[in-house]
Amino acid sequence: MAKKTILLIESDPKAVATVTGALAADYNLTVVGGEVEAVDFLNNKTPQLILIDFDLKPRDGLQIFSDLKTSVKTVMFSASNNIPLAVLASKAGVAAFLRKPLNTEELKKVVEQNISGEEGKLCWPKELDFLQGESSELTKLFPRLLEAIKSNKDIILLAEVGVPKIGLVDFVHLNSARKKRQLMSLDLKDFAKEDLEAYFWSSLTEMMSLPGANSIQADESRCGTLYLENIEALDAHFIKTIIGFIKQRRPKIDKSIQVVIGINDERLLQKIDLKDCCVIKIPPLRERKEDLPCLLxxxxxxxxxxxxxxVDAIAADALKFLLAYDYPGNYQELESLVQAAVLAASANVLQKKDFPFDFNALVKVVTKKSLRRGLSLAPAKQQFEKGLYELLLAKLNQDQTAVASFLDIPKTTLLERLEHLMD
Incomplete structure (x- = not known):
């Protein structure tokens, strides 16, 4: 089994020697002397644990830890026997606090407790079931998402209308180092009116603030992941101000919180400073047609x-129709279509007529199927007309009078066209 990696941020040779002697045989121990080297290491690799000395100079270990914004569990130690300092470190997100000179047995025990964790066991919320499948889009999505979670960088979650985001937000939170804290959210459309901006800033600051030195707030009640949805409802200046606030994280703002911003319109990305953010795009349904049987x-x-x-099956001709449709309403539209079809079904197998497609959808599907056959204009037009009549007849229980009425043509005209097309 491969050794787990520990990053030690320490400039004191004696402490380095103690930690190396205690841990080097069982772990891959990387030692860096300060903040710059630590940032460089974390930009290229994610360790399973970080050890950091509070007594670093010129900036202390707690300041460095806060600026690293890492989700990796961190153990801090100091020569100071300062209980308020240990409490402050714990509130900032430090997993354990030890006193120097380090006791090797205590150090080993603390490292073992914090490095074991639950690696490889991902929490999968039920709301994310729509992203199960074997499509190439999914094989790209989750490695990028897991890397974003580990990096603790803020996430821009890009998804079209009809693509549920909350399951991905739950996934981010439940698989982060802050999962014991709270997942909090703000619907920004509630603050679109100018007179509500002050209330928004008050709410955001309260959620993201570090607890005071004398606070008795439990760590579990603090925000671990913050989800901001419907940011498109705000004007460009308001959006820019919010992004700036999140990126700057003034001293009293908790830098360990991972912020997830949900966006529907890809054009909005051009108005956002994406530096130090991870952009994750949830694939729309039309890009995952190979997963359609699984979703159905x-x-x-x-x-x-x-x-x-x-109701446990779908007729072959209905399935072909569903595969040809592009689902502008994405997963939510497909789910609604299936629900309506099941409700309308009179047998255990769904038929085309059971699905409540509107006329525009029928036209799009029939047109698409006709064009795919590579026919010239006249045969393509004929195939389109034939396919449309067949679909309408199926949906209207073969009632030719109802079809003629729907198309606003005389029934005799419909019968003539059907006879011609069937020859």
């Missing part, structure tokens, strides 16, 4: 249970 099974089971009906 998920939504079919959910709808069947919801309506207490036994």
């Amino acid at each position: 099974d998920l939504y079919l089971k959910g709808a069947s249970a919801q309506y207490n009906k036994v």
